[in-house]
Amino acid sequence: MRVTVRLFARLRDIAGAGELQRDLPAGASVHTVWRSMVSDFPELSAYESSISCAVNADYSRFTAAVADGDEIAFLPPVSGG
Amino acid sequence: MRVTVRLFARLRDIAGAGELQRDLPAGASVHTVWRSMVSDFPELSAYESSISCAVNADYSRFTAAVADGDEIAFLPPVSGG
Amino acid sequence: MNLTAITTAPLNQQAVAASLDTAGIGAVSVFLGLVRDRNQGRRVLHLEYEAYEPLALRGLDLIVAEAREQWPAVRLAIHHRIGRMAIGDASVVIAAASPHRADAFAASRYAIERIKQIVPIWKREYFEGGDVWIEGATADPDNAGAREQALRIACA
């Protein structure tokens, strides 16, 4: 299956893109997606303990299963206001 | 000596005027002025313990001496904002 | 525009806030007091505000000075309207600007509490069936306890 990965702020800078496609095995979780990102962009690992994630524009847990066509977003610590 | 007395809100209603003149003996204090007002308008006595006073548009004490030409104001509890 | 004003003209929150120098400012807290349609179970028709104007203006200036003493980086503007006001009209606008938000909120809150304590302004409420002068606090700018109470409410 294929998902869209969205990256923001510094994560986007590290990956050089705010939107990427990833092909995943069946049964993949958000965490699987993140590991695949870190594998391609090792600098992302610094965010391991501070990122949040969202599935289809809704906050999610890293253990959540992902489905074909999902949009998976990784969010560094926020700084709005 | 002669002073101007200013009354506000309910005090003004009781006296029927917001500005009055009062002739006073030498050595009069703000309290003398107030007693003279209560004597003319007994209903004012209800405010004995809750009014504030000002001399020439500056908060004052009731024991302050007044001088010829002063403006003495009596202020019921405030309700601005 | 002056930092403090007693005026019969309608108040403009944006103009009051814009009157503050915002160099170095990261937060602005604006407070508006509006005329409510109900008070103590009565249906209010309109209000009339009256002030002892020169002393009321001094009172607002004193509040600005007190706030500066408490929060040196805060800039504060207070405009109070007097005269007849309809339901929903703004009777007072306070704008507090500060480098950081905590002080902006505190100074804004402090100012409205102090106005209700020491500024010689009175409102007469016209309700269905009558009218009444509203009486709140005995004004005494030397009352340290009242000032401390306003600070406690503001900073807590």
Added chain:
Amino acid sequence: MNLTAITTAPLNQQAVAASLDTAGIGAVSVFLGLVRDRNQGRRVLHLEYEAYEPLALRGLDLIVAEAREQWPAVRLAIHHRIGRMAIGDASVVIAAASPHRADAFAASRYAIERIKQIVPIWKREYFEGGDVWIEGATADPDNAGAREQALRIACA
């Protein structure tokens, strides 16, 4: 005008406040966050704000719902700007209207604290000599501790 918005357009405090129904309202607390010229000793030139827009809007809506739960009589509007902003520009405008002032101040303060906790918006600071993404809180709307902290700051 919507109660919540993420927009690239300049914010208008008066319009945001005016979007609230003021029937029964006696107090409005408006908060503006402005772009500061200094941050951590650096001289800031300008900021760029970025959002994950659909989730940021949901975050603002969640804050409005949380505030309604905490202060049922409060009406809250939150508009956050994104894109490039100059020093002094408003990045966020919050308006909280309530029958009485305590709740208006509390809800306004609560909203800005919660924005900084859970809304996926990021600012990139361009300063003299470089630029940096500012990173604050790890966003987690399920973190009850963070919500309680925002309530404590707001209501205290």
